[in-house]
Amino acid sequence: MNAVVDTLTLSYAQAAAVALTEAMEADPNVVALGEDLGRGGVFGQYRSPEGQSLAARFGPERVIDTPISEAAIVGASVGMALAGLRPVVELRVVDFALCAIDELVNQAAKNRFMFGGQGRIPLVARMPIGLWGSSAAQHSQSLEAWFAHIPGLVVVAPSTPADNYGLLHAALESGDPVVYMEHKELWGSTGPVALGSRVELGKARIAHPGCDLSIVSWSRQVHACVEAAKQLADQGIGAEVIDLRTLWPWDRDAVLASAARTGRVLVVHEAVQVAGFGAEIAATVAEHSGARVGRLGAPRIPVGYAPVLEDESRIGAAKVLKAAHALLQR
Template identity: 60%
Template sequence: MTMTYLEAGKVALAEEMRRDPAVWAVGEDLGRGGVFGQYRGLSEEFGSERISDAPISEACIMGAAVGAAMMGTRPVVEMRFSDFALCAVDELVNQAAKARYMFGGQTRVPLVVREPIGMWRSSAAQHSQSLEAWYAHIPGLVVATPSTPGDVKSLLKAAIRCDDPVVFMEHKALWQLEGEVGDADDVGTFGKARTVRAGGDVTIVAWSAAVHDATAAAQTLAGQGVEADVIDLRTIWPWDREAVLASVERTGRLLVVQEAVNVAGFGAEIAATVAEHLHHRLKAPVRRLGAPRVPISYAPPLEAKVRVTRDQIVAAAADLVAARQPA
């Protein structure tokens, strides 16, 4: 069936709540449907005990959810914006991510933290960031970055069933994107990439909304005689190293595309891994595209200056194909 990216997340949560009475959701404004409408109608079906409105305190919300997860429930925590989740970093990073290890495996934290990410309608510097690399750095956390409605639905179901904390990062600009989704039995797999488009000239790796820019760029490149292998990571921890390495071994060229700031972004991890393992097979230096290290502006023309565009991807990929790795 076809549904929007936003609807896919709502359906996945509802299916899991019907399947397992231990699943519940907590966050600000959930009773009225959530700030983007991603919980609309759920309180009518499940009641206020399972679709729980919380005070405006991200640290309180996360701390309560961590304790509830350790006691055997499966909370889905809505942080409204990934930027706001920084108020609860201690509860997530120092408590949820480490509890299983510090208690010697005697407790687990089956917690999902939904963090909408990315630039969206001039939301400015405190509502537009893509901070996935921060969480990928933390042992104990799973990090999901779906780009399609199908992956939102299947990966959110996998996240809810996971016995470890999952940071689930949905891109705000994709809320109305429509696509095919699986049925209630379709549960995703972490660490399994998707090949969006096959090609033998250059590998383009992306995740979240950048996948769609990379795919559009690949179509333009095909018209220029360049065939790109476009890989959607789906999750960045774990990430599908094998799929990326196999692709680059065939193409000899790698371009990593991310919306996040380029400096210390997750693209650097991918680039370093490929350089370490396949340096002898590269036909050109590894290339990364990401945002400059500046705050995101409210003004649309300035916001546009930090976006990675289809044209930039086309130009970078074409340069890679034309370049040669120094001897």
């Protein structure tokens, strides 16, 4: 782990921009490509805390604005990676990544295995996930389970500015193709970031202590779970909230250890509950512990445009609280 040199208060977007800036300064092979990078990215995630775009700092040969073709963007990045570069690919929202599914699933994920390790794909594909106020069904999905299912892909889902900084560095240093999922509604959230720090892939953190119930989550839902845990604490119930941080690899040891302490595990995610990654966690807990298990996810409906419809898919603290009480009564 690198030495911490300073701690700054940064937004989630700024933390990622600082990490990428440091990586690009340290390694001339790190490049970024995607749509709208020249102006700093749709969410400002390619703009320094001082407001300078990374394109202005590193030039158009290293921060590359591309045509609107996700298949071409990811296909080119796979070739770049095989040629020795370390591309960071911007796909704007995860919904658009489906246009590049072959390049990700059949090319990037499988190259190292199919060719006996002769080639590596040190590629980081940034795919913002989740609800984004009134953005409707084609801009609001959480598809992390799709990518966690694919051998060869690492899947990351940071929930805080500190993790967005440390995990992006770790993803860039991993040497493997990483699906890097930042939540659209977290870009403006702020928090302390220790410059020079790293977050190990596959290591969860305890976001809230407790001994009566374990709540496992990731990305934006961690915040809803912590809010619910605070309300449970006011009722005399201790809920331990585990932020997985990475979905593949995921920290089975941390989850199972928590399950052994509390005897009850609730998995919470914003993705549709049916066949969501929470099912994998729940099944693992059921197979390897005697804990009672519950799941909470979105209903199997497209996300609506109108706020009242969108709220049907939104998992807030009230829903977490209700699910926690239901599990405690079992």
